[in-house]
Amino acid sequence: MTRPVYLIAGGITKFAKAHPEMDFRLMCKQAFDYALADVPALTLDMIDGSSVSYFSDHFTRQLMAGIMVHDYLGLCPKPSRRIEGGGATGGLNIQNGYQEIASGRMDCCVVVGFETMSHVNTWKGNEFIALASDTNFDFPVGGFYSGYYAMMVQRHMHEFGTTCEQMAHVSIKNHRNATFNPYAQFPAQLSVEEVRAAQMVATPLTMLDICTMSDGAACLIVASEEVAEKVCENPVLITGIGTGTDAMRLADRPHSDVVLLPHESGADYENLRYPGVHSFRGGRLASKLAYEAAGIGDPREALDFVELHDAYTSSEIQTYEDMGLCRYGEGGPYAVSGRTFMPGLDYGLKLPEASQVPVNPSGGLLACGHPVGASGIMQGVFAFWQLQRTIEKHLGRAELQLAHPKRGAIHSHAGTGTYISVSILERP
Amino acid sequence: MDPNAKLPETQEGxxxxxxxxxxxxxxxxxxxxxxxxxxxxxxxxxxEKKLLGSKCTACSCVYATPRAHCMECGSPTEWHELPPEGRIHTFTTCFFGGEAFLAETPFTLILVEFEGADTLFLSRLAGVPEEEIRIGLPVRARFLRNSKFKPTDVYFVAMDGAQND
Incomplete structure (x- = not known):
């Protein structure tokens, strides 16, 4: 039987193009110290160990950097391990922390992640990232993740009629949300025309459809009920975790039946060839497992907000569908409906419907930045503060605080949909 | 022991x-x-100007990008020659890329679907103007004369008369 697992504190560094004044250890220490300061009753000796994540040994050029972080935080000789799973590295790390507590192995665990992507130029960085595709068959053909995602969305557009204007709405929403988030790297007020007129990267994705590279770190402290009660006034429960996978190669996506969520039926998708390259069945399975564990029947009703992995505007739209916020094929219209936008903010857009499940209130990866090993944890920190209702305390302003959030989901995503984690967070 | 020992100085700075x-x-x-x-x-x-996929010896699943073992049932596969023609399943033209490929931009990536194959094949498309690239366009494999033993030894071009298809 697993034990309840609580989030008791979080911290992040500002995400930036480069942080040359801090190495990865100091960035992690800064995020960790911020979290510790939020729970003064928690002392270092009460922490049983850590779980450290970073994506790329190439960016870091320091093997076993995980233990160097653990050492720098003053946690030796306690247990620690490194977690890595591409873009989902941070989300998987939170789930590892969850497992440390749920299993009874630890009562308090530091989950911390970082990436230092500024050490090479953007195009070498893209080359490093593309090494996370099959180096026999994919990388040598022109290894470029933006190209892979562009091919996926071309197919999504072909299957479902999704448009570039719908994708631009995601960019506008997330960049605008980030104007109220001082941790974000790239806040902006944009128009559809500006998103489309930006430099084309891989048709149809422009620079403003794609997240940037970043330096940054993020930290969450997870704890058992006993420790949470002792040190934290308003902890948040992790009520379910789910993980899904798919083949590394985009080309290896045969067609089969849709993995159904509790609120769907097979009749919804009689003619859909699935997942093809337009959908992420790993994201669908991760959602299903997390919803089942958290007792969620209909995510549109049960979730008050979602922080999801929007490395591309297109992948945010694909993920709406995987997570069951709308049906497969409806992600484009859903993106412009208004339902995913924050209530009360002016986006300079005419939105026909009211806010329902705000997606990426923080600004997401598109606007906060994407220091890979930290990104999933950053989502967890913002979701934690959102549920604690402490956004104003931590961001210094309250525009992004939802009124009465009870339950939120975080979603972290790797490769071309290769590892995906979904975790459900709840105010107890 | 030499208390005046000196490491050699170098000039590279x-x-x-x-x-x-x-x-x-x-x-x-x-x-x-x-x-x-x-x-x-x-x-x-x-x-040898052959495009080899693989076919599962147990469940007959056909892989357009070969894998030595079947992802559906785990059985060994055997080599299976693909037809030289297929269709564009999806595409993109890249104006940027990883540093290794930056000099080659813009280039067009396609996933090719083949009759009788259950999965796809990633390749490059040559000779089709960007505005004429579309999903479903019939394409034909061409091979480099001087092999480099890389997956780019094969690439695809439009089939003759494809614009009328």
Whole structure:
């Protein structure tokens, strides 16, 4: 039987193009110290160990950097391990922390992640990232993740009629949300025309459809009920975790039946060839497992907000569908409906419907930045503060605080949909 | 013991970007011996102008990008020659890329679907103007005359008369 697992504190560094004044250890220490300061009753000796994540040994050029972080935080000789799973590295790390507590192995665990992507130029960085595709068959053909995602969305557009204007709405929403988030790297007020007129990267994705590279770190402290009660006034429960996978190669996506969520039926998708390259069945399975564990029947009703992995505007739209916020094929219209936008903010857009499940209130990866090993944890920190209702305390302003959030989901995503984690967070 | 021992001084110095904090340039280059291992016959096939996929010996699943074992049932596959023609399943034209490919931009990536194959094949498309590239366009494999034993030894062009299809 697993034990309840609580989030008791979080911290992040500002995400930036480069942080040359801090190495990865100091960035992690800064995020960790911020979290510790939020729970003064928690002392270092009460922490049983850590779980450290970073994506790329190439960016870091320091093997076993995980233990160097653990050492720098003053946690030796306690247990620690490194977690890595591409873009989902941070989300998987939170789930590892969850497992440390749920299993009874630890009562308090530091989950911390970082990436230092500024050490090479953007195009070498893209080359490093593309090494996370099959180096026999994919990388040598022109290894470029933006190209892979562009091919996926071309197919999504072909299957479902999704448009570039719908994708631009995601960019506008997330960049605008980030104007109220001082941790974000790239806040902006944009128009559809500006998103489309930006430099084309891989048709149809422009620079403003794609997240940037970043330096940054993020930290969450997870704890058992006993420790949470002792040190934290308003902890948040992790009520379910789910993980899904798919083949590394985009080309290896045969067609089969849709993995159904509790609120769907097979009749919804009689003619859909699935997942093809337009959908992420790993994201669908991760959602299903997390919803089942958290007792969620209909995510549109049960979730008050979602922080999801929007490395591309297109992948945010694909993920709406995987997570069951709308049906497969409806992600484009859903993106412009208004339902995913924050209530009360002016986006300079005419939105026909009211806010329902705000997606990426923080600004997401598109606007906060994407220091890979930290990104999933950053989502967890913002979701934690959102549920604690402490956004104003931590961001210094309250525009992004939802009124009465009870339950939120975080979603972290790797490769071309290769590892995906979904975790459900709840105010107890 | 020599109390006056000296290490030799060298002249290469260090490329310095900043002093506070100190940022210096570190050159990093390796020769890496990469084995295609069980995928090797595919690359040998390209040098003979053959496009080899694989077919599961148990469940008959056909892979347009070969895999030595079936992802559906785990059984060994056998080599299976693909038809030289297929269709564009999806595409993109890249105006940027990883550093290794930056000089080749813009280039067009396609996933090719083949009659009788259950999965796709990633390749490049040549000779089709960007505005004429579309999903479903019939394409034909061409092979480099001088093999490099890389997946780019094969690429695709429009079939003759494809614009009328």
């Amino acid at each position: 260090t490329v310095l970007f900043n002093l506070d904090p100190i940022i210096l340039k570190h050159h990093w280059e390796v020769d890496y011996l990469h084995s295609y291992a069980q995928d090797s016959p595919f690359f040998a096939g390209l040098s």
